Amino acid sequence: MRSGPQSRQQLAHSTGLDTSTIARTVPALAAAGWVVESVDRPVTPARGRPGKRVRVRHAHHLAVGVKIGPEKLTGAVTDIAGGVIVADSLPLSSREPDGVLGMVAEMAQALTRRGLELVDAADARVIGLGIGVGGHVVEGRLVVDSHILNWRQVDVSSTVARATGLPTVTLNDVNALAAGEHWLGAGRRVDDLAVITIGRGLGCGLVLGGRLHAGTSGSAGELGHLPLLPDGPLCGCGNRGCLEAVVSDQAVVAALRERLPGIDIRDFHDILRLAEAGNPVVLDGLARTGELLGRAVASVVNLVNPALVIIAGEMTSGMDFMEQPLRRATADHTFSAGWSECRLVIDRSGDELWARGAAWLAIRAAVRRPAILSRHIEVGG
Ligand SMILES: [Zn+2]
Structure with missing residues (x-):
């Protein structure tokens, strides 16, 4: 399904099932409507019998x-x-x-x-x-x-x-x-990857050794609650100084409201409008956010040494103002070859x-x- 149409021989190879099992399974799956088996394109007689391929009915x-x-x-x-x-x-x-x-x-x-x-x-x-x-x-x-x-x-x-x-x-x-990214998206064929999301919270999903890593009780990847700043702002979890309390959209809005008391800032969209208009305080605030996010990415890279980091979520809409400091901070704070062997993808698709x-x-x-x-x-x- 993830590899496109395959011949029965290719299926046997990729699934590890023997050819007689494949021979029984393909017609059963076809009868149940999951797959069709058909000749892909005309094959010249010189190349032998036309090859049939099994495709999933997506x-x-x-x-x-x-x-x-x-x-x-x-x-x-x-x-x-x-x-x-x-x-x-x-x-x-x-x-x-x-x-x-x-x-x-x-x-x-x-x-x-x-x-x-x-x-x-x-x-x-x-x-x-x-x-x-x-x-x-x-x-x-x-x-x-x-x-x-x-x-x-x-x-x-x-x-x-x-x-x-x-x-x-x-x-x-x-x-x-x-x-999902590991299975069907940008992380196919990547065994170690992290998805870091920025928006209302700061999240992190980890695939390690080809498997989703949820941890002993299912709460692994709570990157947003790294207790980084002893005197930092209050976090939604009740603790003080979590990373999420300074890097989420609401945290950025709150911090910039404080620095710009004369300007009506309701949400992150207002911040983007001010950044596009060149407001230096807002540009500085977003650059600082990018840097903190870069430190968060470096923490993940140092901890699990992934081959791919995908950054996604609502706040990627501000990436034009955050990406440079993000990449710089990540490179500066990653140990040894961890960063040079890691690919960073920024997925800007919205809510969908x-x-x-x-x-x-x-x-x-x-x-x-x-x-x-x-x-x-x-x-x-
Ligand atoms: Zn917290």
Whole structure:
């Protein structure tokens, strides 16, 4: 699926299954609508028998992703190659869990209908729903703690699955993104990567040795809560001086409001407008933010030595004013060859990024669901 159309021989090689298992499995998967096997293009007789290749029917299997943000829901439908078919967003009037989860279910159902209409194939179907939440999420369902939403012990997947009838999986939003980038995005074939997100919070998802690293209790990658500044501002987590308390969008807004008391600054968009107009205080503030972010990237590089760092999230809209100091600080503070062997990608796609990450999570869960394989593969039979 991730490698494009393959012959049966190539499939046997890439999956490690023997050719007789492949010979039984391909027709079964084709009968179930997952793959088609066809001749790719005319092959000249001189090159022997026309080669058949097996391809996944991407557009016939859709996944829905919803990111629950502090102010809005962002949703998308993708095909199983990860391409976005339709996306939408919905403002939240309250963060009360029951109401929000009801809206998530409604959004997922509306997106399902629109996705199926757009694909317009009689046998198209939705294979699952992925939900991304900022915070500590365990067991693919339970939000243990999200200070951004002010939620504790909320069973997201069970509630939404009951309402929609869709297999539902919930994960920390940044971990969903990291797993998705590794599986279908810029991190394919990269075994060690970090996705660092900047926006309302500062998040980090890690793929180490080819696997998502969630840690012992599922809270790895909380880069935003590195306790860096003993006398720093109060963080949303209740501690003082966390990195997130100086690098998030709200922290930058608060700091620049203090430095520019005569100017009405409501949000990060206002800051960008002032930066574009050349306001020297704002330019200095954004450069400082870029430098702090660069130090954060260097911390991650020094700790886990990744081959790829992807920076994403809402604040990448200000990257024109932050990228240079970010790269300089990263280079200055990375030990030995860690930085020269690491690629930095800045992904500026907006809100859709999060919903896409959540949908990718649903695809990953669906193709890993044992029922799909056991129904079609009888290994060693
Ligand atoms: Zn904190």
